[in-house]
Amino acid sequence: MASLSSLNSICIDRSCCVKYRDGVKNSMVKKLYVRSSLAKSATQNSQFEEIKAQKSEKFRIGVLGASGYTGSEIIRLLAGHPNYQITLMTADRKAGQSIGSVFPHLVKQELPDLVAVKDADFANVDAVFCCLPHGTTQEIVKGLPSNLKIVDLSADFRLHDVGEYEEWYGQPHGAQELQKEAVYGLTEISRPEIQSARLVANPGCYPTSIQLPLIPLIKANLIEVKNIIIDSKSGVSGAGRGAKEANLYTEIAEGIHSYGVTRHRHVPEIEQGLSKAANSKVTVSFTPHLMPMSRGMQSTIYVEMASGASTEDLYQHLRQFYENEEFVVLLNKNEVPHTRHVRGSNYCLINIFPDRIPRRAIIISVIDNLVKGASGQALQNLNLMMGIPETTGLVSVPLFP
């Protein structure tokens, strides 16, 4: 057996190496080889090899759009991740700055400075998180080296039908070949496809909170696919960090705003996922609202149950469907999910209630728009793509209150 001290010294190095920037793989491997000469037995050697193998899986990550909200959330989540190190970060207006000057809460992270995408060197990058505005994203992704794994947080690769993309996003799709390759990354629903994907289109925040409860219920024929009404509410960070008049404190505080009524661009994304589950065209009534809170999202969904189905059937089916999932949780009966129960975490909490109107049910689903609705799910997907346990770096207790 390896002595405790030899194993400890390796483990200490593993945690410290998060702090190195360049050449971390080589220097770690070198250090570990030196230490291996001290190993006495074959068992020690094999344990060492195992750790070295784990170490060599320290993938180099680029964060494109690191000066935005989802980019900074990726950086926060990766700060404690044992298998990744950030080697590249890009920005637009903030290019040339350090991350600590853009986000003082990240000042203690030892990270490269922000560079413009045109100056980015992808030679030391194995995978990228693309945290850029839609439209810009497809242009940038087209120019990335073809060996990179990509998780794109924008809407650019989510819609399979490029005609629908043009209709809802107001511009023709500029990277149609890549669109064909992209896998829609609703993790709990499409795990096998994500595992073997090179390019994953991370779902939108509203579509995540809506599809997680509805897809299993539709697949099991427990709800009617007509007359689905969805009322969603989002924190203001959902709109990104860019300055916009509509997002000023004076416009947001002390009020609720409906927006995108009948024409929000998440409608086709939601309908795409639900239609696939139903094997027929599903349409929904969806209205999003902006809430005076910085993060968090709730979708309240009104459905008609299938003939013979009860809310108990819906509840038991969802509970069973997600029983082995870490991040999607059915609360105990009658407990109402609140956005503050998932703040800063990758969890989606769901519950189902009988409506007063016979045969109708009310589903409440909450997520943090920046985590399960964006960067957390993106990390979950990259873990899968890299062959790392899916929950790595993501299991944390939500901030409360």
Ligand SMILES: NC(=O)C1=CN([C@@H]2O[C@H](COP(=O)(O)OP(=O)(O)OC[C@H]3O[C@@H](n4cnc5c(N)ncnc54)[C@H](OP(=O)(O)O)[C@@H]3O)[C@@H](O)[C@H]2O)C=CC1
């Ligand atoms: N916020 C959310 O809750 C969610 C967001 N998304 C999607 O994720 C993506 C990122 O969102 P979010 O982080 O909120 O957005 P932000 O506006 O906060 O950040 C955008 C980032 O992109 C950079 N950027 C802007 N324009 C360009 C350009 N022309 N070329 C290169 N870089 C550019 C910005 O750089 P700089 O700051 O230096 O100008 C910044 O780093 C968007 O597509 C969004 O729709 C998806 C799910 C949820």
Ligand SMILES: CC(=O)N[C@@H](CCC(=O)OP(=O)(O)O)C(=O)O
């Ligand atoms: C509050 C707010 O403005 N939210 C954004 C949705 C955020 C998101 O998921 O956007 P993408 O589809 O571009 O990734 C919106 O309604 O446009």
